Amino acid sequence: xxxxxxxxxxxxxxxxxxxxxxxxxxxxxxxxxxxxxxxxxxxxxxxxxxxxxxxxxxxxxxxxxxxxxxxxxxxxxxxxxxxxxxxxxxxxxxxxxxxxxxxxxxxxxxxxxxxxxxxxxxxxxxxxxxxxxxxxxxxxxxxxxxxxxxxxxxxxxxxxxxxxxxxxxxxxxxxxxxxxxxxxxxxxxxxxxxxxxxxxxxxxxxxxxxxxxxxxxxxxxxxxxxxxxxxxxxxxxxxxxxxxxxxxxxxxxxxxxxxxxxxxxxxxxxxxxxxxxxxxxxxxxxxxxxxxxxxxxxxxxxxxxxxxxxxxxxxxxxxxxxxxxxxxxxxxxxxxxxxxxxxxxxxxxxxxxxxxxxxxxxxxxxxxxxxxxxxxxxxxxxxxxxxxxxxxxxxxxxxxxxxxxxxxxxxxxxxxxxxxxxxxxxxxxxxxxxxxxxxxxxxxxxxxxxxxxxxxxxxxxxxxxxxxxxxxxxxxxxxxxxxxxxxxxxxxxxxxxxxxxxxxxxxxxxxxxxxxxxxxxx
Numbered sequence: 001x002x003x004x005x006x007x008x009x010x011x012x013x014x015x016x017x018x019x020x021x022x023x024x025x026x027x028x029x030x031x032x033x034x035x036x037x038x039x040x041x042x043x044x045x046x047x048x049x050x051x052x053x054x055x056x057x058x059x060x061x062x063x064x065x066x067x068x069x070x071x072x073x074x075x076x077x078x079x080x081x082x083x084x085x086x087x088x089x090x091x092x093x094x095x096x097x098x099x100x101x102x103x104x105x106x107x108x109x110x111x112x113x114x115x116x117x118x119x120x121x122x123x124x125x126x127x128x129x130x131x132x133x134x135x136x137x138x139x140x141x142x143x144x145x146x147x148x149x150x151x152x153x154x155x156x157x158x159x160x161x162x163x164x165x166x167x168x169x170x171x172x173x174x175x176x177x178x179x180x181x182x183x184x185x186x187x188x189x190x191x192x193x194x195x196x197x198x199x200x201x202x203x204x205x206x207x208x209x210x211x212x213x214x215x216x217x218x219x220x221x222x223x224x225x226x227x228x229x230x231x232x233x234x235x236x237x238x239x240x241x242x243x244x245x246x247x248x249x250x251x252x253x254x255x256x257x258x259x260x261x262x263x264x265x266x267x268x269x270x271x272x273x274x275x276x277x278x279x280x281x282x283x284x285x286x287x288x289x290x291x292x293x294x295x296x297x298x299x300x301x302x303x304x305x306x307x308x309x310x311x312x313x314x315x316x317x318x319x320x321x322x323x324x325x326x327x328x329x330x331x332x333x334x335x336x337x338x339x340x341x342x343x344x345x346x347x348x349x350x351x352x353x354x355x356x357x358x359x360x361x362x363x364x365x366x367x368x369x370x371x372x373x374x375x376x377x378x379x380x381x382x383x384x385x386x387x388x389x390x391x392x393x394x395x396x397x398x399x400x401x402x403x404x405x406x407x408x409x410x411x412x413x414x415x416x417x418x419x420x421x422x423x424x425x426x427x428x429x430x431x432x433x434x435x436x437x438x439x440x441x442x443x444x445x446x447x448x449x450x451x452x453x454x455x456x457x458x459x460x461x462x463x464x465x466x467x468x469x470x471x472x473x474x475x476x477x478x479x480x481x482x483x484x485x486x487x488x489x490x491x492x493x494x495x496x497x498x499x500x501x502x503x504x505x506x507x508x509x510x511x512x513x514x515x516x517x518x519x520x521x522x
Contacts, residue, residue: 010051010055010058012077012078012081013050013055013058013059013062014050014051014058015077015081015115016058016062016074016077016078017032017050017058017061017062018050019077019115019116019119020032020061020062020065020074022116023073023116025065025070025073027061027062027063027064027065027066027070028064028065028066029061029064032048032050032061033045033048035060035061035064036048039057039060040057062074069121072121073119073121076119076120076121076122077115077119079119080109080114080115080118080119081115099139099140099142100299101141101142101144101223101244101299102139102140104244104249104295104298104299105223105242105243105244107244107248107249108243108244108245108248108249111245111248113248113260114245114248117230118230118233118243120230120233120234120239122237122239124237126207126237127237127238127239128211128214128215128237128238128239129239130215130218130220130238130239130240130241131220131241139221139242140221141219141221141222141223142169142223143169143219143221143222143223144168144169144222144223144224144225144244144292144295145166145167145168145169145174145217145218145222145223145224145225146166146167146224146225146226146288146289146291146292146295147164147165147166147175147224147225147226147229147232147236147288148164148165148226148227148232148282148284148285148287148288148291149161149163149164149165149231149232149235149236149284150162150163150164150192150193150194150195150282150284151189151193151231151235152181152185152186152187152188152189152193152195153185153186153187153189154181154183154184154185154186155183155184155185155186156183158183159235160181160182160183160185160207160235161179161181161207161210161235161236162178162179162181162188162193162195162200163177163178163179163193163195163284164176164177164179164210164232164236164284165177165284165285165287165288166214166217166288167285167288167289167292169292169296171289171292171293173285174217175210175213175214176284176285177205177209177210177213178195178199178200178203178205179203179205179206179207179209179210180200180203180204180205180206182206182207185197190281191279191281192281192282193281193282194281194282194283207236207237210236211236211237211238214236214238218240220241220242221242222240222242223242223243223244224240224242224243224244225243225244225246225291225292225295226243226244226245226246226288226291227245227246227247227263227266227287227290227291227294228245228247228260229243229244229245229246229247230245244295246263246266246291246294246295247260247261247263248260249295249298250266250270250294250298263275263287263290263291264276266290266294267290267293267294268319268368270294270297270298271290271293271294271297272319272368272372272390272410272411273368273372274368274369275287275290300384301389319368319371319411320364320365320366320367320368320370320371321362321363321364321365321371321411322340322344322362322363322365322371322374322375322408322409322410322411323349323360323361323362323363323391323407323408323409323410323411324336324339324340324346324360324361324362324363324406324407324408325349325358325360325361325406325407325409326358326360326405326406326407327358327359327360327361327404327406328357328358328404328406329357329358329359331398331404331406332398332399333346333348333361334346335398335399336361336363336406338396339378339394339396339406339408340363340374340377340378340408341374341377341378342365342370342373342374342377343365343366343370344363344364344365344370344371344374345363345364346361346362346363346364347361347362347364348360348361348362349361349362363408371410371411372410375390375392375408375410378392378394378408379394380392380393380394380395380408381393381394383407389409389410390409390410391407391408391409391410392407392408392409393405393406393407394406394407394408
């Protein structure tokens with residue numbers, strides 16, 4: 001182990017020390033900060049960032065560990081980095097030949113949390129470790145299985161496997177078993193697992209049985225897919241080298257890679273449907289299938305960068321819409337209403353430059369569920385757009401008797417990321433307003449409130465003017481020449497409405513703060 005420490009790169013040593021800190025590991029001379037205080041009287045723990053320390057100092061600290069569990073963990077971290085380096089070297093040497101599946105395996109391995117989450121205690125009794133093959137044939141394999149597990153809390157405070165589901169690339173079920181825990185159960189966690197005590201009556205399947213079944217399906221080149229897959233592998237006591245973790249390969253719109261999006265959030269953002277209602281128990285099979293769908297969606301999209309996922313606090317803007325696009329300009333918008341089933345309204349989408357002979361429109365439903373249902377009922381040829389998003393090519397007859405073809409596409413959260421970012425910036429303006437007004441006098445606040453109120457009045461008058469103008473244009477919108485002008489007015493009206501709402505919020509905040517100040521003075 002000491003030789004391995006000595007040959008490890010600086011970034012690996014830094015990573016090992018940081019992981020030791022996160023785990024609260026203590027060597028023969030205490031934890032990292034205690035070690036620094038005793039070995040560096042000048043700076044001590046005041047300079048505790050491992051990246052600012054020499055290799056000799058990092059190695060000296062790692063050598064203070066002597067407990068078998070600690071040494072095994074550090075060895076697993078080194079193994080994780082060996083896998084990373086090997087995969088990186090292969091990817092660099094065969095960058096033009098790297099399969100889409102292998103790219104997602106690489107993204108998982110390169111995630112900063114991988115060494116911490118996937119350094120399993122597989123040296124313990126009862127664990128199965130699959131062989132890590134360095135053969136190019138294994139790395140090119142596209143064989144994939146997705147798994148998901150449910151765990152119960154046992155009397156001794158540990159978690160034990162109670163259900164496992166595995167599906168193949170075609171979403172066909174390979175394993176769906178209830179498992180009898182080996183320890184006494186303290187909490188079935190029914191609200192999460194959906195499993196109650198009676199469900200295990202007569203169940204004889206054990207963890208050993210599951211491991212044997214999985215071992216038959218796994219080869220060194222097989223890819224295991226899952227969301228926060230490390231938890232499932234830990235419950236299965238299975239250490240498998242080639243994995244794709246869907247919580248690693250997607251990221252938030254703010255670029256954060258340490259906050260991992262939930263499976264339900266990814267389904268909404270990427271697949272366009274809600275996996276489960278809030279508070280509903282998990283469905284092990286549905287979760288495994290969802291993880292596989294996410295990976296397949298990623299593979300089919302052929303996107304070079306990770307797909308951006310909106311933050312957990314982002315409202316589900318636009319998911320209640322379907323996009324009708326590549327509509328010939330001579331097709332009246334009212335004829336689109338007969339293309340899709342359900343209760344919805346048609347809203348024209350602003351046309352882009354170079355699209356003079358076609359246009360797009362939104363079919364807006366009451367909620368995302370109705371939009372999803374309407375899309376499934378559309379009779380047309382399944383297809384995908386240039387970004388891999390599902391759509392259908394449909395043909396229908398116009399009131400004039402001629403037949404035309406258009407595309408109907410589901411919406412994803414990415415379609416509205418830019419609009420949300422714009423709104424977020426506007427809200428930040430309000431926050432800055434609230435922060436800056438704390439330095440203002442009551443008189444200044446009153447003046448600002450009046451000014452904002454005046455701006456609101458101006459906006460109201462402008463909105464009314466636009467509405468009148470829009471009504472006049474819509475009355476004659478059957479002519480194709482007016483389509484663009486009507487849509488332009490609608491877009492301006494929406495923008496003015498939003499600006500008005502922002503001003504109302506600002507005035508409300510200022511008034512409340514002013515009221516509080518007056519109350520304090522009394």
